[in-house]
Amino acid sequence: MTVLVVEDDEITREAVSQYLRLSGFNVLEAESGEKALDLSRKVDVALVDVKLPGMSGIELVSEIKSRNLSCVVFIVTAYDDTETVKKSVEAGADDFIKKPVNLELLKLKITHALRNRVFHLYRNSYLKSLKKKLSLLEKTAEEFFTEYEDFLFEVLDILNMLSEYRDAETHKHTERVGWLSGRIAEEMGMDEAFVTEIQFAAPLHDIGKIGIPDRILLKPGILTPEEFEIMKQHTTIGFRILSRSSSPILQLGAEIALTHHERWNGSGYPKGLKGKEIPLSGLIVAVADSFDAMVSRRPYKKPKTLEEAFQEIEELSGKLYSPEVVKAFLKLEREIMDVYRREEDEDSSNDSRSSHKSSPGEGLEGIRE
Ligand SMILES: [Fe+2]
Ligand SMILES: [Fe+2]
Known part of the structure; x- marks a missing residue:
């Protein structure tokens, strides 16, 4: 431990320094504030005489504290008046020692201060490292979230492509089902x-069709009951694919893949769930997907008009579809009509809903939706 003795009176400075050296401290000496400043960075304790030529002891204290926060500073003064003590404390002095200096007391005070200093140093450095960790963590969390978000959207995009690649349904169909569900x-x-999640998860409802053999998925004609049983498996396959992810969107996608063909009266598949046994996401996507399929042109059927489709959904409320979902859906009638009509107008020459490639296998499933 290094102690700096700042004292212009040579005899006092020598006596104090000598005693501290003999007590085992490493001691540096300075006769002025200016010289003391140069040495102050390297010391653990500074004993500063309040009366110095040039820079005053109190000025020196505040300078030392601004350069070396961990240095313990004692002001040494013959004046123990309140004003001097107050100024010393304001300047940053940790304690004061009265002149004439009691060397034994000085040694005790230094030892005690150093012990406390270790604790303060530890506390300060621990706080500093905590703050650093925290700021790092905040930054990383933000960055991580952005990266995760970008990554998730890329994955969703790839999954959507995969889903649409083998399915007859167009990108616009899956997009509309997502929008309607939201x-x-x-x-x-x-x-x-939930609104955001269902909007991104709903387009994946038929992703399980990538596991259905071509002879069934692409069969030009009505499926046999056996073939239809295999077709139904697109729900469980979709669930198996998407449930491998822990992402809330893909988890919801898994739930939707599994339940979008369940029907309110229990006539759906794969489990024949009834009413509220069916998760809300499945109930919502059932309406959105069926409505969009009704108004879409398919090779085996003419599209229904928007009015006809709304009427059919309303009639099937409480039979195939959840009454609560249908109620909300009907409230959106005007908005949905506007969106579908606008899209029809924009795309009138090459309507996406009339241009997708044919897939009777999928079509049969579409009829049953
Ligand atoms: Fe489906
Ligand atoms: Fe669909």
Whole structure:
């Protein structure tokens, strides 16, 4: 431990320094504030005489403290008046020692201060490292979130492509099912997170079709009951694929893949769930997907008009579809009509809903939706 003795009186300085050296401290000496400043960075304790030529002891204390925060500074003064003590404390002095200096007391005070200093140093460096860790963590969390978000959207995009690649349904169909599902959920008063999640998860409802053999998926004609049983497996296959992820969107996608063909009266598949046994996401996507399929042109059927489709969904409320979902869906009638009509107008020469490639196997499933 290094102690700096700042004292202009040579005899006092020598006596104090000598005693401290004999007590085992490493001692540096300075006769002025200016010289002391140069040495102050290297010391653990500074004993500063309040009366110095040039720079005053109190000025020196505040300078030392601004350069070496961990240095313990004692002001040494013959004046123990309140004003001097107050100024010393304001300048940053940790304690004061009265002149004439009691050497034994000085040694005790230094030893005690150094012990405390170790604790303060530890506390300060621990706090500093905590703050550093925290700021690093905040930054990383933000960056991590952005990276995760980008990554998730890329994965969703790839999954959507995969899903559409083998399916007859177009990108616009899956996009519309996502939009419709989000709007219905919002109309039902679901929270923002669920609305966003269902909007991104719903387009993946038929991803399991990538596991259906071509002879069935692409069969030009009506499926046999056996073939239809295999077709139904697109729900469980989709669930198996998407449930491998821990992402809330893909987890919801898994739930939707599994339940979008369940029907309110229990006539659906794969489990024949009834009413509220079916998760809300499945109930919502059932309506969105069926409606979009009804108004879409398929090789085996003419599209229904928007009015006809709304009427059919309404008639099937409480039979195939959840009454609550249908109620919210019907409230959106005007908005949905506007969106579909606008899209029809924009795309009138080459309507996406009339241009997708034919797939009777999928079509049969579409009829049953
Ligand atoms: Fe499906
Ligand atoms: Fe669909």
